[in-house]
Amino acid sequence: MTPPSRTTARETKLRVQGVNKVFTRDGKSVNVLEDIDLEIRDGEFVCLLGPSGCGKSTLLNIVAGFTPPTSGQVYIDGEPVTGPDPRRIFVFQERGVFPWLTVEGNIGFGLFRLPPKEKARRIAHYVKLVGLSGFEQAYPAELSGGMKQRLEVARALAVNPDMLFLDEPFGALDSITRLLMRSELLRIWEAEKKTILFVTHDIEESVQLADRVVVMSARPAKIQRVVEIDIPHPRDISSPRYLKLRDGIFEEIGLAHKV
Amino acid sequence: MQLRRWEPTVLPLLTALAVLAVWEIGVRVSGTKVFPSPAEVGRGLEELLRKGLLWRYTADSLLRVGSGYLLAILVGIPLGLALGWYPLAARAANPLIQMLRPISPLAWIPVAIVLFGVGNESAVFLIFLASFFPILVSTMTGVRGVPPMFRLAGANFGLSIAALLRRVVFPAALPHMIVGLRIALGIAWLVVVAAEMIAVDSGLGYLVIDSRNAGKRYDLVIAGMILIGLIGLGLDIGMRRLERLKSVRWGFLND
């Protein structure tokens, strides 16, 4: 038996109920998501894993309120989602930072309701948290890919959302930076107690990060299996348990883990 | 090729000297009594300076361009933002815009005179028209070219539509708009000179036409032309400076 995850006792944060998505293009309709049901508990880190083009981004966009589902409903804190909301921020790949604003300007972007003093304090806090000290006045064009990614995460965290949606946030980074960013994200997640829904098509990444990995099948995407990753952080990625879970997912997707 | 430091200033100066030399030789060899030599034009400029006309005419022309151009910005940018934002409105307005745009501002002179009489307002109106369309169209296309990701990211932070336009769409479209603003200023300067030939009694355009009509002072005609050219060059250099501001330079980095 696997020991219970430390999040099992928490209440439901997000519920996806019978969500379908059909796109029509050139008169043909494509069924992208089929009957998706998913529950995420408060404070949980969930990875959506699936082959390219299966509909992960589509699902994330629906959950974030950017696109309406064709049928079905998404509930957050028991309320139906009808549009984007600053309580839950979508992090694009680093391309989502605003190139016309400095690091400070980007991080402070969502803080327009705060008095200037509080705003400055928050900006300073998050500049430090994501390790961009000394770059406050720099523009994104002067930053590396990893720095831009951290900047976008800082901009999201600064408005103190209770959920983060990340769509392959580290996909464009080199493998060393990607590893560093993963541990930074985990550090921030543990410090700030956010609920995180993280899209990836990297199996290793999902097993390193998530409390649960939601494996999606190819189009029309269904939830094929949900794998509980019951290893405490920091995770030893050569432990038998890690390897077993990882290989289980490789098998689930139908890949022999050999090159 | 790496430019040496002196090249960007010295090379154009050499070209100017060569042109002056050809001009001087041309005047001497042909023995013309009408066309002035460079030295005569220089004395003409000095005369304008002495009478205080040089600054007054330049200031009058710049003021007209400034007013018309500013009006065009005040109307063109908000309208362009709105038309870029609402595709349906753009579809409704676009044929009209595309039909009005190719009409030379000079063809509007009779209309301007009917509407505003002979005088300053007419000239300002012509400049407004001339700079309005490039500003409007570049704002519209700039807005439509804003990556959806920026809009979504902005909307995610709970911005109203007005705030989204001001804080995301406008700055995201600005690099594209600046190109339109620069073209518009160039056209505005072309048009002010033409408008002053007809509608007013001051300014550099007036100087050119009046010097010819009242006394065939071709030295002043050429002096006026040179001033117009130099100021146009200065305006363009100023606009290019804007493109190097950090808050818009990102839009030009990979072009």
Ligand SMILES: Nc1ncnc2c1ncn2[C@@H]1O[C@H](COP(=O)(O)OP(=O)(O)OP(=O)(O)O)[C@@H](O)[C@H]1O
């Ligand atoms: N606006 C749209 N109109 C029509 N079809 C779309 C639209 N958006 C996505 N699709 C289709 O839906 C399918 C799923 O796309 P989606 O971007 O969600 O996949 P993904 O799982 O995120 O893939 P990747 O891992 O490559 O990012 C694709 O086949 C895509 O062509």
Ligand SMILES: [Mg+2]
């Ligand atoms: Mg995707």
